[in-house]
Every structure is written in structure tokens, then in C-alpha cells.
Amino acid sequence: GAVVSQHPSRVICKSGTSVKIECRSLDFQATTMFWYRQFPKKSLMLMATSNEGSKATYEQGVEKDKFLINHASLTLSTLTVTSAHPEDSSFYICSASSTQSSYEQYFGPGTRLTVT
Amino acid sequence: EDQVTQSPEALRLQEGESSSLNCSYTVSGLRGLFWYRQDPGKGPEFLFTLYSAGEEKEKERLKATLTKKESFLHITAPKPEDSATYLCAVQVSPDKLIFGTGTRLQVFP
Numbered sequence: 001g002a003v004v005s006q007h008p009s010r011v012i013c014k015s016g017t018s019v020k021i022e023c024r025s026l027d028f029q030a031t032t033m034f035w036y037r038q039f040p041k042k043s044l045m046l047m048a049t050s051n052e053g054s055k056a057t058y059e060q061g062v063e064k065d066k067f068l069i070n071h072a073s074l075t076l077s078t079l080t081v082t083s084a085h086p087e088d089s090s091f092y093i094c095s096a097s098s099t100q101s102s103y104e105q106y107f108g109p110g111t112r113l114t115v116t
Numbered sequence: 117e118d119q120v121t122q123s124p125e126a127l128r129l130q131e132g133e134s135s136s137l138n139c140s141y142t143v144s145g146l147r148g149l150f151w152y153r154q155d156p157g158k159g160p161e162f163l164f165t166l167y168s169a170g171e172e173k174e175k176e177r178l179k180a181t182l183t184k185k186e187s188f189l190h191i192t193a194p195k196p197e198d199s200a201t202y203l204c205a206v207q208v209s210p211d212k213l214i215f216g217t218g219t220r221l222q223v224f225p
Contacts (some may be wrong), residue, residue, distance in 0.1 A: 006159075032211055043203065043215040044160070057211075093159045104150070105213060107159035 004096050006108035021079045021111045023094030030096035033077035038091045084115040118143040122216035129223050132193045137219045139204030140186040147207040149187050154201045194223045
């Protein structure tokens with residue numbers, strides 16, 4: 001149980017374009033979903049937290065107009081990187097939690113974004 | 117400021133050589149401490165949750181313990197397949213985990 005998927009696993013896009021990453025909880029209803037960013041050999045940095053049907057809460061320093069988060073249902077959240085630049089290249093990981101799992105977070109496999 | 121520190125940054129072990137990884141934390145309110153395993157290019161895989169000092173949990177060759185200031189992940193007789201980065205995270209609110217930078221473990225046959 002507690003499986004979270006992400007799509008795509010890898011994406012390459014050109015500078016100035018936008019890219020959407022999907023995060024799905026496959027076997028449970030996720031009341032809260034989280035988006036993290038991870039640089040090589042560094043730890044996970046929380047970007048934003050989203051609850052189903054509500055606006056996302058962004059961490060300090062994260063541009064909400066650049067990283068658009070939508071949590072339209074209890075099993076799906078999307079992260080759209082708008083007008084991507086090479087410095088946005090990173091490993092993006094989502095996680096999901098529910099009240100039934102004592103707020104434990106279950107992570108997706110990650111999406112490697114490369115902006116050329 | 118809430119802070120989580122893991123040590124060592126990297127650890128090389130011979131197969132069968134037991135050792136421990138440390139996670140020390142300074143947080144205003146601990147709701148839970150989590151251990152994850154992360155393989156290269158993959159998302160973290162949940163291992164353990166500890167909620168109170170004195171608590172211990174085991175899974176195969178891994179055992180996690182918790183005190184008021186730190187947690188240890190003990191690895192007994194490791195195998196090469198235990199090679200990974202082990203992440204510690206502290207839950208400070210229902211919606212926030214603070215991660216340490218991880219310990220990269222390599223186990224050689």
C-alpha cells in the first residue's frame with residue numbers, strides 16, 4: 001500500500017517553455033501533497049504544500065508564479081514549471097500523506113528535469 | 117531555528133561490518149522522526165517512524181532508536197544491497213518535514 005507515482009520520470013525542455021509534472025497517490029486518498037526539490041548530493045528542500053481544493057502554501061523563497069501547483073483531487077497534484085530556465089534543472093519529488101497514515105509522507109520516484 | 121544534522125556524510129563498510137548512522141536534531145516541537153532510504157535517481161523509501169524517546173524499531177538488518185536529542189540507525193552485518201543514502205527527517209508540524217543531508221553508505225563485498 002501507500003504507492004505514489006510521478007510522471008514523467010525524466011523530461012528535457014527548452015529554455016522559456018513550461019513543463020508539467022504529475023503526482024498521483026495510487027491506493028489511498030491524499031489529503032495533503034508536497035513538492036520537494038533536490039540538488040545533487042543534497043537533501044530534499046520543501047517547495048510547497050497543497051491540500052485538495054485549496055491553494056498551495058509555498059515555502060519562503062519559492063516563486064509561486066513560477067512553480068504552479070494544482071491539487072484538484074484527492075489523488076492528483078501537478079507542478080508546472082513556467083518559463084523554465086537552466087537553473088530550474090533539478091530532481092523534483094512529490095509526496096503524499098493522509099489522516100489515516102498519521103501524517104506519514106510517502107514519496108514518489110521523482111522527476112529529473114533538464115532545461116537546455 | 118529547527119535543524120537536523122546527519123553524520124557521517126559518507127560511510128564505507130566491508131560486508132558484515134556493523135555500524136551506526138547518527139541524526140541529531142534541534143527542533144521546537146518533535147512530532148515524529150522518520151528514516152528513509154534513497155537510491156540514486158529515486159525517491160525516498162520509507163523505513164521507520166519514531167515518536168518518543170526510548171522507542172526502537174527494527175526491520176531486517178536495520179534498527180532505529182530515538183533519544184531526546186538524536187536518533188541512530190544501526191546496521192548489523194550489512195550487505196552490498198544496503199548501499200544507499202539514508203535520510204533522516206523530523207516532523208515539526210502535520211505538514212512539514214525537515215530533512216538532514218543524508219549519509220551515503222557504501223558496502224563492499
